[in-house]
Amino acid sequence: MTDAISISNAQLRFGETVALDGVSLSIRRGTCFGIVGESGSGKTTLMRAILGLQRLDHGEIRILCNPLVHSRAALKQRAGFIQPIFQDPAASLSPRSRIRTLMNEVGTVLREPHAATRERLGVILNRLGLPPGVIDKYPHEISGGQARRVAIARALLMKPSILIADEPTAGLDVSVQGDLLNLLQDIRRSDNITLVVISHNLAIVRLIAENAVVMRAGKVVEGGEIGSLFGSPQEVYTRDLLAAWPSIRAANTKR
Amino acid sequence: MAISLRNLSVDYSLQQGTAHALRGVSLEIQEGEMLGLVGESGSGKSTVALALMGLLANNAQVTSGTATIEGKNFDLTKRNATAALRGRGMAMIFQDPMLSLNPVFTIGAQLCEVLRRRAPGSDRKTRVEMAQDALAKVKLSNPARRMNQYPHELSGGMRQRVVIAMALLSEPALLIADEPTTALDVTVEAQIMREIIGLRDRIGCAVLLITHSLGLVTEYCDAISVLYAGEKLESGTVEEVQRQPGHPYTRMLFDCEVPIDRQRHADASENRFTVIAGELPDPRLRPPGCIFNSRCDVSFEDCTTINPSDYPVRNDAGHSARCLRLRTP
Numbered sequence: 001m002t003d004a005i006s007i008s009n010a011q012l013r014f015g016e017t018v019a020l021d022g023v024s025l026s027i028r029r030g031t032c033f034g035i036v037g038e039s040g041s042g043k044t045t046l047m048r049a050i051l052g053l054q055r056l057d058h059g060e061i062r063i064l065c066n067p068l069v070h071s072r073a074a075l076k077q078r079a080g081f082i083q084p085i086f087q088d089p090a091a092s093l094s095p096r097s098r099i100r101t102l103m104n105e106v107g108t109v110l111r112e113p114h115a116a117t118r119e120r121l122g123v124i125l126n127r128l129g130l131p132p133g134v135i136d137k138y139p140h141e142i143s144g145g146q147a148r149r150v151a152i153a154r155a156l157l158m159k160p161s162i163l164i165a166d167e168p169t170a171g172l173d174v175s176v177q178g179d180l181l182n183l184l185q186d187i188r189r190s191d192n193i194t195l196v197v198i199s200h201n202l203a204i205v206r207l208i209a210e211n212a213v214v215m216r217a218g219k220v221v222e223g224g225e226i227g228s229l230f231g232s233p234q235e236v237y238t239r240d241l242l243a244a245w246p247s248i249r250a251a252n253t254k255r
Numbered sequence: 256m257a258i259s260l261r262n263l264s265v266d267y268s269l270q271q272g273t274a275h276a277l278r279g280v281s282l283e284i285q286e287g288e289m290l291g292l293v294g295e296s297g298s299g300k301s302t303v304a305l306a307l308m309g310l311l312a313n314n315a316q317v318t319s320g321t322a323t324i325e326g327k328n329f330d331l332t333k334r335n336a337t338a339a340l341r342g343r344g345m346a347m348i349f350q351d352p353m354l355s356l357n358p359v360f361t362i363g364a365q366l367c368e369v370l371r372r373r374a375p376g377s378d379r380k381t382r383v384e385m386a387q388d389a390l391a392k393v394k395l396s397n398p399a400r401r402m403n404q405y406p407h408e409l410s411g412g413m414r415q416r417v418v419i420a421m422a423l424l425s426e427p428a429l430l431i432a433d434e435p436t437t438a439l440d441v442t443v444e445a446q447i448m449r450e451i452i453g454l455r456d457r458i459g460c461a462v463l464l465i466t467h468s469l470g471l472v473t474e475y476c477d478a479i480s481v482l483y484a485g486e487k488l489e490s491g492t493v494e495e496v497q498r499q500p501g502h503p504y505t506r507m508l509f510d511c512e513v514p515i516d517r518q519r520h521a522d523a524s525e526n527r528f529t530v531i532a533g534e535l536p537d538p539r540l541r542p543p544g545c546i547f548n549s550r551c552d553v554s555f556e557d558c559t560t561i562n563p564s565d566y567p568v569r570n571d572a573g574h575s576a577r578c579l580r581l582r583t584p
Contacts, residue, residue, distance in 0.1 A: 175295060175531035176530075
């Protein structure tokens with residue numbers, strides 16, 4: 001099976017700070033890949049590098065076997081197959097335009113008639129459980145969970161084969177969180193999308209990803225198949241992360 | 256001395272009408288205990304804290320409610336009812352320490368300000384010493400240097416420690432922590448929770464922990480109260496509520512938590528997550544009957560008409576829930 005994304009020896013410094021320190025990983029097509037680690041470990045920087053929003057000092061990123069090129073044309077072309085869902089959906093939606101305007105932009109980029117975009121959007125909104133009226137609203141008029149779903153709808157409208165979600169469940173209630181994760185799972189299966197989930201929620205990554213890496217201070221501390229990574233972590237840091245996870249296990253065993 | 260809050264109701268006047276954010280919420284926290292107040296966004300958790308602190312927005316109106324703190328009664332419907340307690344009887348830890356610390360003053364200046372109020376008449380040198388001591392107590396590295404630093408020079412976890420040090424200096428009878436670890440990493444979260452526990456044990460205050468993480472509540476709290484759409488649905492000791500949730504909503508909340516050791520399907524795309532179907536009712540127009548009725552999986556006829564009162568669960572005086580299924584025929 002071919003790799004959707006492969007990164008070899010990615011290095012990046014911001015002044016004194018080492019943001020990425022020799023990160024190498026490969027993500028198989030059609031799988032879900034988790035990237036976990038504390039804040040400042042370089043998770044989001046890595047995502048920005050994969051999207052071509054951040055140049056690397058050294059190293060190479062290949063997306064669907066093609067090396068990442070930094071040019072406007074390449075960026076535009078890439079938008080057709082790799083799409084992000086940013087951490088703060090409300091901040092990633094322009095506060096000054098209605099959701100409709102935002103979605104129409106997708107049509108412009110795809111050079112698709114607006115009517116066709118709108119038809120596909122209707123299907124996607126329905127699937128995401130969003131009311132059709134949501135497109136006439138401004139981002140501040142919708143709830144956090146809805147904003148996140150709008151961000152996902154926008155990403156899906158581009159018909160990507162790779163979806164990168166940065167902290168998709170941060171700040172969501174447990175009930176809404178489950179809804180969103182089930183949705184991502186559905187999309188993954190029906191559209192055979194490669195899903196990259198960046199999160200510090202270990203319990204969730206453990207359930208939806210096949211493979212994962214643990215990052216710390218710009219390095220990959222440990223990586224591999226989820227079962228063995230979480231079942232028998234080799235590194236001290238991975239064990240610490242797992243131990244720090246607040247769990248309600250105590251009650252379940254008591255029952 | 257126990258802290259109690261009785262029959263708190265808060266309205267927000269909005270363009271679209273009056274939203275009833277809280278309806279008759281009562282809480283009780285024993286001295287030296289930590290009460291976890293859980294609920295979804297929009298359930299009114301933060302409004303409880305803000306009403307106690309007297310920090311509600313201008314469009315909010317406390318329509319009823321009294322609080323007993325340090326043996327004194329406060330009528331919360333009056334503006335600034337608890338002003339005398341701010342900085343002395345009550346302290347609050349907010350979700351984002353970057354927003355609760357003043358960016359233009361050093362850490363030291365902000366800590367000393369607390370002491371000027373707490374211990375008027377003390378001289379500057381003593382205050383600086385006490386502030387440094389507090390920073391050391393919350394295990395902030397190099398306290399002397401931190402005193403002269405500004406909030407932006409510290410990490411999120413360090414900032415939250417500063418806020419805890421502030422609370423420590425004001426020696427409150429009630430500490431309110433509103434989502435104190437939401438902005439922090441798991442590893443830092445555990446440290447900060449330990450500091451809050453340390454603070455509680457040191458000064459013996461009551462702690463109100465507002466959170467949507469049941470994991471935190473079960474790990475650190477003594478008691479739990481569940482809030483839904485502005486109404487308290489259940490309360491009791493963490494152990495009892497966890498062992499046998501009296502209200503379907505509490506049970507569903509517990510089911511939604513994803514334990515780190517949950518059974519995992521070999522094909523990761525097959526793993527499903529539990530959800531609570533439906534949405535919060537309109538805060539402007541309360542449906543008759545049980546507030547949770549529309550999302551409940553065990554509701555029956557009476558639930559649409561009768562608003563349940565508080566029933567004890569398993570004849571336990573400390574554990575009660577507002578569900579008609581607990582009615583004794």
